[in-house]
Amino acid sequence: MPAPSIAAAVSPTARLAALPEYVFLWLDELKAAARKRGAKLIDLGIGSPEPLYVIDLDPATNEVIVGQDRDLWTREVDVEHVNLIAIEALAAPRRVLAKIRYAQPPAPATMIPLATGAARLCFEDPQRAVAPGQAAVCYDTDDPNLVVGGGTIRRKGGISNRQ
Numbered sequence: 001m002p003a004p005s006i007a008a009a010v011s012p013t014a015r016l017a018a019l020p021e022y023v024f025l026w027l028d029e030l031k032a033a034a035r036k037r038g039a040k041l042i043d044l045g046i047g048s049p050e051p052l053y054v055i056d057l058d059p060a061t062n063e064v065i066v067g068q069d070r071d072l073w074t075r076e077v078d079v080e081h082v083n084l085i086a087i088e089a090l091a092a093p094r095r096v097l098a099k100i101r102y103a104q105p106p107a108p109a110t111m112i113p114l115a116t117g118a119a120r121l122c123f124e125d126p127q128r129a130v131a132p133g134q135a136a137v138c139y140d141t142d143d144p145n146l147v148v149g150g151g152t153i154r155r156k157g158g159i160s161n162r163q
Contacts, residue, residue, distance in 0.1 A: 053129075056155075073126040079136045079151035080118045086140060086148045090119060096138035096148055098123065100130055106139055111148070119151065130155075 031041055040062060053072055056065040077100065084090060090113040097106035098121050109123045121136060130153060137150040 057132075072129045074130055075123050075126050077121045077123070077127070077130050077136060078114070078118060078154045079121060080154045082117050082119045082149055082151035084149035086146050090149070094148070095141050096121075097141055097144055098136060098138045100127055100134060100136050100153065106144060108141070109138070111138055118154070 031043065034041055042064070050068050052066040053069065054064055055067040055071045057063070058065065082090070087094075090111060093110050093112045096109055096111045098109040098111070099106050107123055107125060107127065109121045112120045112122060114120055121138070132153050132155050134153050135150055136153050138148040140146040140148055
């Protein structure tokens, strides 16, 4: 007797077909009731028609926020622990070429000073998948080999979505 194929041995379609029609509605009702009681649930978005991505983490509430690809795009990035190299101080907004990934080409942006050694980068074009904790490096627009400064990405700014 030949061995069964892997496809025949693992058939999620057959398992799903065997479930009663109401099971997913029932699960949604249970999750809603648990949330109403204040429970924190992890919902992996199983059954979503589009791929989901981690777009943010909230350590205060221990939540993982997921969204679609369009939610990964932003024009603003807040940077902390800014270290200025080619200039003494960032007293006013300055045009720069900024990189938020090592292998990424520099993108035109405006570097705006914020309080206590932080800055906001406002990109001309939306940037995908900004990652808190990664480095942002800013180069001079006239001399792209001159590092103006850089810092650690704190978070995406307020203007999001691919436009």
